[in-house]
Structure formats: structure tokens, C-alpha cells
Amino acid sequence: xxxxxxxxxxxxxxxxxxxxxxxxxxxxxxxxxxxxxxxxxxxxxxxxxxxxxxxxxxxxxxxxxxxxxxxxxxxxxxxxxxxxxxxxxxxxxxxxxxxxxxxxxxxxxxxxxxxxxxxxxxxxxxxxxxxxxxxxxxxxxxxxxxxxxxxxxxxxxxxxxxxxxxxxxxxxxxxxxxxxxxxxxxxxxxxxxxxxxxxxxxxxxxxxxxxxxxxxxxxxxxxxxxxxxxxxxxxxxxxxxxxxxxxxxxxxxxxxxxxxxxxxxxxxxxxxxxxxxxxxxxxxxxxxxxxxxxxxxxxxxxxxxxxxxxxxxxxxxxxxxxxxxxxxxxxxxxxxxxxxxxxxxxxxxxxxxxxxxxxxxxxxxxxxxxxxxxxxxxxxxxxxxxxxxxxxxxxxxxxxxxxxxxxxxxxxxxxxxxxxxxxxxxxxxxxxxxxxxxxxxxxxxxxxxxxxxxxxxxxxxxxxxxxxxxxxxxxxxxxxxxxxxxxxxxxxxxxxxxxxxxxxxxxxxxxxxxxxxxxxxxxxxxxxxxxxxxxxxxxxxxxxxxxxxxxxxxxxxxxxxxxxxxxxxxxxxxxxxxxxxxxxxxxxxxxxxxxxxxxxxxxxxxxxxxxxxxxxxxxxxxxxxxxxxxxxxxxxxxxxxxxxxxxxxxxxxxxxxxxxxxxxx
Numbered sequence: 246x247x248x249x250x251x252x253x254x255x256x257x258x259x260x261x262x263x264x265x266x267x268x269x270x271x272x273x274x275x276x277x278x279x280x281x282x283x284x285x286x287x288x289x290x291x292x293x294x295x296x297x298x299x300x301x302x303x304x305x306x307x308x309x310x311x312x313x314x315x316x317x318x319x320x321x322x323x324x325x326x327x328x329x330x331x332x333x334x335x336x337x338x339x340x341x342x343x344x345x346x347x348x349x350x351x352x353x354x355x356x357x358x359x360x361x362x363x364x365x366x367x368x369x370x371x372x373x374x375x376x377x378x379x380x381x382x383x384x385x386x387x388x389x390x391x392x393x394x395x396x397x398x399x400x401x402x403x404x405x406x407x408x409x410x411x412x413x414x415x416x417x418x419x420x421x422x423x424x425x426x427x428x429x430x431x432x433x434x435x436x437x438x439x440x441x442x443x444x445x446x447x448x449x450x451x452x453x454x455x456x457x458x459x460x461x462x463x464x465x466x467x468x469x470x471x472x473x474x475x476x477x478x479x480x481x482x483x484x485x486x487x488x489x490x491x492x493x494x495x496x497x498x499x500x501x502x503x504x505x506x507x508x509x510x511x512x513x514x515x516x517x518x519x520x521x522x523x524x525x526x527x528x529x530x531x532x533x534x535x536x537x538x539x540x541x542x543x544x545x546x547x548x549x550x551x552x553x554x555x556x557x558x559x560x561x562x563x564x565x566x567x568x569x570x571x572x573x574x575x576x577x578x579x580x581x582x583x584x585x586x587x588x589x590x591x592x593x594x595x596x597x598x599x600x601x602x603x604x605x606x607x608x609x610x611x612x613x614x615x616x617x618x619x620x621x622x623x624x625x626x627x628x629x630x631x632x633x634x635x636x637x638x639x640x641x642x643x644x645x646x647x648x649x650x651x652x653x654x655x656x657x658x659x660x661x662x663x664x665x666x667x668x669x670x671x672x673x674x675x676x677x678x679x680x681x682x683x684x685x686x687x688x689x690x691x692x693x694x695x696x697x698x699x700x701x702x703x704x705x706x707x708x709x710x711x712x713x714x715x716x717x718x719x720x721x722x723x724x725x726x727x728x729x730x731x732x733x734x735x736x737x738x739x740x741x742x743x744x745x746x747x748x749x750x751x752x753x754x755x756x757x758x759x760x761x762x763x764x765x766x767x768x769x770x771x772x773x774x775x776x777x778x779x780x781x782x783x784x785x786x787x788x789x790x791x792x793x794x795x796x797x798x799x800x801x802x803x804x805x806x807x808x809x810x811x812x813x814x815x816x817x818x819x820x821x822x823x824x825x826x827x828x829x830x831x832x833x834x835x836x837x838x839x840x841x842x843x844x845x846x847x848x849x850x851x852x853x854x855x856x857x858x859x860x861x862x863x864x865x866x867x868x869x870x871x872x873x874x875x876x877x878x879x880x881x882x883x884x885x886x887x888x889x890x891x892x893x894x895x896x897x898x899x900x901x902x903x904x905x906x907x908x909x910x
Contacts, residue, residue: 329487
């Protein structure tokens with residue numbers, strides 16, 4: 246790295262990769278390096294964060310104020326209402342994004358990494374075990390995140406394409422069907438290119454979003470002089486008065502105000518990619534001022550409109566695009582569309598990352614994972630997740646048809662995820678950081694009340710669309726819960742029917758078997774039991790290898806454990822060793838590479854003379870207690886469609902011997 250400028254390097258991800266290498270080295274000596282990137286990388290990481298971290302929240306001005314005004318128009322919309330709505334938006338950004346995420350939650354890094362599952366792993370470490378409450382919170386949060394990952398692309402792209410209606414030359418020609426068709430074409434194309442990777446265009450994300458935030462600020466600054474009274478919205482009492490004076494309508498509007506903070510969780514989730522410092526700088530210096538100025542500008546434009554024409558038609562205005570001069574609206578629509586594509590890409594990539602972590606933590610079955618870059622570890626592609634997201638997005642666009650309708654489904658997933666973050670943070674502050682109870686309550690309770698208020702206000706829209714978020718979240722949570730419970734039941738059943746490893750070795754000493762040259766590796770989840778593949782190999786082939794390694798792969802509750810936790814190597818008896826490998830939940834477990842490192846240390850794992858014996862299990866239902874009939878069928882379906890473990894552990898197929906077996910669930 247000779248420069249921190251993203252344009253000069255031609256690839257933003259090079260800056261990110263160098264930062265992550267710095268983190269991994271620094272973790273050997275420090276607890277966390279999330280906020281201390283080298284000075285030469287700071288500028289590049291800050292610009293890169295604009296494109297990835299803030300793409301979602303940065304496109305909220307396209308629809309948030311428009312939807313909130315639409316909700317308020319059920320009553321009488323006047324100056325006090327506009328000021329109240331803008332005040333709620335500004336203070337939502339201040340309390341939720343600045344105080345909760347940028348200041349408080351970003352301190353809860355798991356050795357530099359953030360995000361829902363990182364926080365869950367941190368909370369589990371604080372408890373010392375996997376507790377039901379922490380696991381349930383993590384499962385619910387993950388389910389809601391997947392719902393958010395489907396709604397965000399549909400909502401943001403639809404709202405940008407709807408801007409075509411504000412172009413005078415196209416007035417009357419852009420129908421709802423045309424908006425839907427254009428939006429679907431953009432979204433489908435976005436999902437189809439995922440398999441090719443995004444590294445080639447990722448360098449443009451930061452500069453495009455920098456231009457986007459500058460445009461947001463300029464549009465706002467241009468309109469604030471039209472009605473300077475909009476600055477009264479900086480007074481939080483304006484927002485409180487609006488809520489108190491509007492009753493149920495105020496709660497509906499508050500649900501729409503939550504659209505202002507969509508994407509706030511990305512500050513925490515992407516901390517491992519960019520570091521705490523660059524994300525905080527990007528928020529404070531670029532994003533927050535641009536968003537605040539734009540919302541103030543939209544409020545000023547609305548006040549000026551009310552002053553000129555009265556209240557009629559105020560709910561039907563596309564306030565964001567009408568702020569721009571007529572000649573500039575076409576370029577603004579193009580820029581807005583690019584910004585929403587970048588926001589959608591960030592959410593899709595986040596879904597891939599979350600799925601990869603969930604697989605490592607045993608929350609999801611192993612899925613086919615492809616790496617779309619030979620040099621950038623973060624560039625991954627999961628075909629199954631991509632297909633499910635694309636299907637969900639297409640259905641959402643077809644069902645809701647416009648951004649106004651879809652807004653009813655959006656807020657519940659976002660605010661639910663935020664509430665889970667706060668609840669998990671309470672466990673971390675109390676159990677891991679050892680804060681006194683009064684201090685934990687002083688910080689967590691107000692934040693949880695804000696989250697709960699937003700969540701309840703969005704729950705009022707359950708019939709009009711919020712049910713979609715709950716349905717998506719419940720479906721994902723049911724899959725995770727079934728997989729976790731099914732694996733537990735399966736493990737208990739297998740444990741009852743398997744032989745302790747030491748008893749098996751004792752029987753071999755009494756009755757030696759013929760040996761063949763080479764090394765046999767048997768992967769086993771329980772190092773105390775004889776692997777089933779070993780027993781089947783002995784039963785059917787009647788021979789053993791000169792060296793037999795029982796290898797257990799463990800996932801740690803930290804993102805990168807390989808550099809901190811050394812492999813264990815234990816000689817059991819003549820020809821048998823037991824090896825323990827530990828990987829972090831963000832690492833791709835490469836078993837041959839780890840064993841090759843042991844070979845360099847003098848142990849017997851020469852790649853050309855090592856065979857891997859794997860058990861291919863065929864799971865059948867025994868109709869015993871443990872799982873319901875529906876859970877039985879779902880778990881068996883998930884197990885049958887999971888990816889080959891050889892691919893997951895990066896084992897070459899020409900070194901694998903598979904032993905078939907049937908297991909009763």
C-alpha cells in the first residue's frame with residue numbers, strides 16, 4: 246500500500262484487506278484493535294465505509310419523510326406537524342445511531358468484529374456457556390435481519406425509480422407498471438451478477454456515495470432559506486409535542502420515522518471491515534450532517550409549500566426529488582439509483598457474511614459457499630441465500646408495488662433487530678464488562694425504551710404489511726431453531742450408540758489388526774468417541790493405517806482463533822493420535838492446511854500420503870420423542886440438502902473415502 250486514496254489504488258478492498266491483516270497481527274498482543282487502524286489506511290477506510298456501511302441509511306431520505314407526511318395527513322398537516330416530524334427524525338438519528346451504535350455498541354467488539362452473531366458470541370462467552378435466552382435472542386435477531394435483507398433492496402430501488410415521475414419530460418408516461426418493471430430488471434440483474442463477484446466495481450462504491458452525500462447536503466442547504474423556521478425542529482420538544490398531541494396517528498408516524506434509521510446496525514456489523522475510528526469519522530463528518538441537512542431541507546420545502554398553497558396535496562409530493570431543479574432531476578434519479586444499488590449490495594453481502602458465521606456456529610446447515618476473489622477473503626457468494634433473497638425481493642415488489650406500501654413492512658424488521666442488539670448488549674455490559682447494575686440500567690433501559698417504542702409503533706401496521714417482516718423472521722428463526730435442536734437430538738442419539746475411543750483402542754491392543762502404509766484422518770465432533778467412519782472402515786475393509794488421526798474441529802466464540810489457539814496434538818497409543826483444531830466463526834476451516842502445518846512441526850500428515858475418511862449419513866425419522874413430525878421432516882430436508890463437508894473443510898475430493906451409514910433421528 247503506497248497510498249490511502251481509493252481512486253489511486255483502484256480497489257477499495259485492498260485497503261480493507263490490509264487493515265484486516267493488521268488486525269489479525271495486533272490481536273496476538275491486544276484485546277481489540279477495532280478503533281486503531283494505521284494512519285496511512287485511515288482515509289481509504291473512511292471513504293470505503295461511506296459505500297458499504299452507510300449505503301442503506303444514506304438512501305432513507307428518498308422515502309422516510311414522504312412516508313411520514315403521508316401517515317400524518319390522516320389528520321391536519323400544518324407547520325407544527327412538519328416541525329414535529331423533522332424533529333423526531335433528527336433525534337432518532339442522534340439517539341439511535343450516534344449514541345447507541347456509534348458511541349455505545351461499537352465498544353462491544355468481539356476482538357475487532359461486530360454484528361448480531363458477534364454480539365451473541367460475546368454474550369455467550371460472558372455467560373460461560375450457550376444459554377437459551379442468549380441463543381433465542383440471536384436467532385430472533387438473525388431472522389429479522391434476513392427479512393430486512395429482502396425488504397431493503399426492494400424498498401430502496403423502488404423509491405429511486407419512482408423519481409422518474411418527477412422528470413417533466415416523462416410526466417404522465419411513467420406508470421406504476423413501468424416503475425415495477427424497471428425496478429425488477431435492476432434487482433434481478435443485481436442478484437444475477439453476485440456469482441461473478443463485485444471486486445471489479447467495489448472501488449466505485451465509496452466515491453459514488455461520497456458524491457451522493459454531498460448532493461444530499463447541497464439540496465438541503467439550498468432549501469432551508471425558503472423557510473428558516475424549520476431550524477426550530479432542532480428542539481426535541483417539538484417531536485414530543487407532536488406525539489402527545491396526535492395520539493394513535495402520532496404512533497403511526499413514529500413507525501414511519503423509524504425508516505430514518507434503517508441501516509444503523511451496519512455501523513456495528515461492519516466494524517471488523519473498516520474499524521471503529523473510520524466508521525465514526527465517516528458518520529460524524531459526512532453522513533450525519535448530510536442527512537440532517539437534507540431532512541431539514543425537505544421540511545423547509547414542505548413548509549414553503551404549505552405557505553403557498555395550503556394543505557391540499559401535501560401527502561402526495563415526492564419531497565426529495567422535487568427539491569432538485571427540473572433540469573437536474575434525471576441525473577439525480579441516476580445517482581439515486583446507483584446509491585440504492587450500492588445499499589442493496591451491502592445488505593446482500595451482509596446476508597452472505599451472516600450466513601457464513603451462522604454455519605460456523607452451527608446455527609445453519611452447511612451451504613455451498615464460493616469465493617469470488619482469490620485475494621479478498623471477504624468476497625463470498627452463497628447460491629442458496631442469493632436465490633432465496635432474490636425470490637423474496639421479487640415477491641415483495643409484486644405484492645406491495647410501490648415504496649409507500651412497502652414502508653409498512655420495513656420498520657418492524659429494522660426496529661426488532663435493534664431491540665435484540667440492545668438486549669444482548671445488556672448481557673455483555675453486566676456479565677463481561679462487570680458494570681454495576683445501576684450503570685447498566687442507566688445506559689440500557691433508556692435505549693431499550695426507545696427501541697421498544699419504535700417496535701410497538703411499527704407493530705400497529707401489522708395488518709397493512711408489517712406481518713411480512715414477522716413472517717420472514719419467524720420462518721428463518723424456525724429453520725435455525727429446528728437445525729440447532731435437531732443436531733442436539735442427533736448428537737445425543739449417536740452418543741448413546743457409539744463406543745468410547747479409549748475402549749476401542751483397548752480392544753485393538755487385545756486383537757491387533759493388519760496395517761497399511763499412510764495416514765488416515767477421521768473427522769469426529771466428539772474426541773472422546775470412536776468415529777463412525779473408523780468403525781465402518783475396520784468392519785468392511787478389515788485393516789488400519791499406520792497412522793490414524795482423530796481430528797476434531799471446534800468453532801470458537803471469537804472471529805479469528807487460529808492465530809491465538811494452537812492445535813492440540815495427543816499421542817494415544819501406537820498408530821493413533823488425537824488432534825484438535827480451532828477456528829473462529831469468521832474463518833473458513835481449512836483442515837488440510839492446518840494438518841500440513843503440523844506436518845512441518847514433525848507430525849505425520851504428508852499431503853500425498855493422507856486419506857480422509859468421511860461418514861455420509863442418511864437420516865431417517867424414528868418418530869421418537871425430541872422433534873415433532875414437522876420438525877423431523879424439516880431437519881431431514883435441511884440435512885439432505887446441506888453442502889458436502891469436504892467442500893466446507895476444504896478437503897480435496899481425490900483424498901476422500903466416504904463411508905455410508907443410516908442414522909435414526
